[in-house]
Amino acid sequence: MPISADSLFGLEGKRAFVAGGGQGIGRSCALMLARAGCDVAVLDLEPARAEAVAEEIAALGRRGIVVVGDALDRTDAARVVGEAVEQLGGLDACANIIGLASWQSFLELEEETWNRDLLGNLTHHVFIAQPAARIMVEQGTGGAIGMVASVSGLFAAPNHGAYGAAKAGIYGLVKTLGEELAPHRIRVNAIAPGSVRTPRIIAMQESGEAPTQQLDLDKMAECDDVGAAMLFLCSDLARKVTGQTLVVDGGVTTSFPFRTS
Secondary structure: OOOOHHHOOOOOOOEEEEEOOOOHHHHHHHHHHHHOOOEEEEEEOOHHHHHHHHHHHHHOOOOEEEEEOOOOOHHHHHHHHHHHHHHHOOOOEEEEOOOOOOOEOHHHOOHHHHHHHHHHHHHHHHHHHHHHHHHHHHHOOOEEEEEEOOHHHOOOOOOEHHHHHHHHHHHHHHHHHHHHHHHHOEEEEEEEEOOEOOHHHHHHHHHOOOOHHHOOHHHOEOHHHHHHHHHHHHOHHHOOOOOOEEEEOOOHHHOOOOOOO
């Protein structure tokens, strides 16, 4: 059936849950989904951040719901998904934007850093996606699940290896889930941003936590660039897209590495 112009995204009246929706890319995703017609539950560790975004969603004429909890804890992740669904009345789209980053050379890499980066960039996607998918299966109406990978998982990530390995895992995870959940009409995809002008990245540069050459603010994408990609993957425009990772890096990773001029 052709997509009509007046329902281009197919999201009018749908219910979305955005983990990490209180700032940065998550905020952009939440507002993009609201503009496309979704009621949105915003999860954040900080109540004030979630409340501020929920107010912006309400100003757009949609319901903005505040959910507070820790997605890095499996029990709490299941709780917040359930709480969001109870308030929304169901679930059609789930976007998880949560991530963290550590900078440490391989020779100095500590087990604590490795475990933290895997939990904060890969494992919690399972904590959120599993209860969300179960709800969508029970509803029987399909849905979309979106995750965030990184170009650091596509290529080498010097001094950033734990993060890169975790993000690389998302590439495989969405392929597997895309196939397993396809019989239930649930699509699973990811976006892989390059450098994005988020509050966390800017703070990392200002503090000197990350190498400056890897954080060129003049070449960074804006949060809305990534939010728009997630909106696409959650919408009917991507109704035949699943198991894929969409790179959003301004073409940086298309460059031939041995160019001489």
